[in-house]
Amino acid sequence: MIDLEQVRKVAHLARLELTPAEESQFTTQLSNILEYVQQLDTLDTANVEPTTRAIEVSNITRPDQLQPFPERESILAEAPEREDDFFKVPKILDDD
């Protein structure tokens, strides 16, 4: 159902670094799960509308009003790394 190559590709898309052991375990387990869910193919859904949410509510709007958060510092304090009022991340662009 899903091979090692696809598992690696999906892991990359999900930004998950997997160990070789995890790659091979997930190849087996995901194949089993995907094989099981294939039972859905036995159902004819050609004329069935998809349900995206169980209870339909639509066009929920509210005034777009600015509401300052009083405890800015409590948000910044959670940052793994910060510099002053900024979240700090590793370099995104190469030097050249």
Place this chain on the structure above:
Amino acid sequence: MSAIRELHRQLTQKARSAVEITQAHLDSVQALEPTLHSFISVTADQALAQAQQIDEKIAAGDEIGPLAGIPVGIKDNLCTRGIRTTCASKFLEHFVPPYESTATQRLAEAGAICIGKTNLDEFAMGSSTENSAFQLTANPWDPARVPGGSSGGSAAAVASGECAIALGSDTGGSIRQPAAFCGVVGLKPTYGLVSRYGLVAFASSLDQIGPFGRTVEDAAILLQAVAGHDPKDSTSLKVEIPDYTQCFKPSLKGRRIGVIQETLGEGIDPAVETAVAAAVKQLQELGAEVKTISCPQFRYGVSAYYIIAPSEASANLARYDGVKYGLRSEQSSLLSMYAKTRAEGFGPEVKRRIMIGTYALSAGYYDAYYLKAQKVRTLIKQDFERAFGEVDVLVSPTAPTTAFKAGDVDDPLSLYLLDLMTIPVNLAGLPGMSLPCGFDASGLPIGLQLIGNVLREDLLFEVGHAYEQATDWHTRRPAIYAAQ
């Protein structure tokens, strides 16, 4: 007897103070935690300070509501301002939310005393609480067995008397199944009845917060306090909330109850089937008209769910990137920082679901998996709509077995299949409640699931309460129970 009513009586008659009640529960927590491991964090200081405030109100002659001074456990995926909220994940091990979830805010306003944050499967993904990154929670009826999951800590804490009531969350059965395994009442409300604001998202179209109690009345009082519209959750329903404790009736005369045919028979533990059959007979004796109802698409629920829930989870969990909060693995490039951080922060089940979801949503597979599953979701909903044209409440076992031993079910698919009774209810957004209906030969509790139509929690309480009055299952306590 309702634990809330009894404690409230003690408070108003000044038999015990809120501080004494809170301290007694904290003492039980201390005595039982080495066995149970229900709590990830115990918030003793805050709890006693809150209890002190309730006592001051009582001393001043103020009237107090039913939840004032009542010790409650909170599943550790509900954000509590200033109190560590981990989701039982290494990723959020040290995360202290800067804001409060609406549900816990409402409990605090009602005067309930949060005594701690309860254990769960990491990010609520699991059915045994074995996926917690920190600890294994024991089933109070047999510590070698799992409490169910993902809200296993809340269920075990209520069953053992560590707290009177607790909040959990239910995406595919995570309140009802642990309630069944631990012999307590647990309810998943209609989707949108309780605000999800501040509930750490797993699968947003399915997640709901709901109550645990040792009686139906306790669950009803707790739901009353947290239900209701919240502008901070755009899926929150704008509806009148009935007074749930006013819907109890001694007789079920005129009520039509349907037994879901597909949930009995093959694959169901005979002890569970016998107990559920006896419960159905009891409902009939209470005056209900009972018939068998077929929901032919019910059995496709697990397949649809294990595409939809991981898909939504893979999108929701993309936020854990090591930038604004939580764990970070120090790396020289941004991309390797993301991939390493997520590798170190997530446990195996969370990774597995992120992988399934990412695959199901990826180019070329979306129609075959995600869209197909959403169409099957419609078929399952239609089954329920037809059923509720004929009956008021549906019944089934909550789970096909009683609590299993830790480590006994280790194949992911086998574990997923144990959710077959509860999952369709989430897919259709309906309310579902589990309540005790017997014990197997090993003395392990069995749960009866009641399913209602949209926003018919009142009928679940009515039927559940009438059943409870006619039986004594809810009065049985595990040997380690801490009487309060």
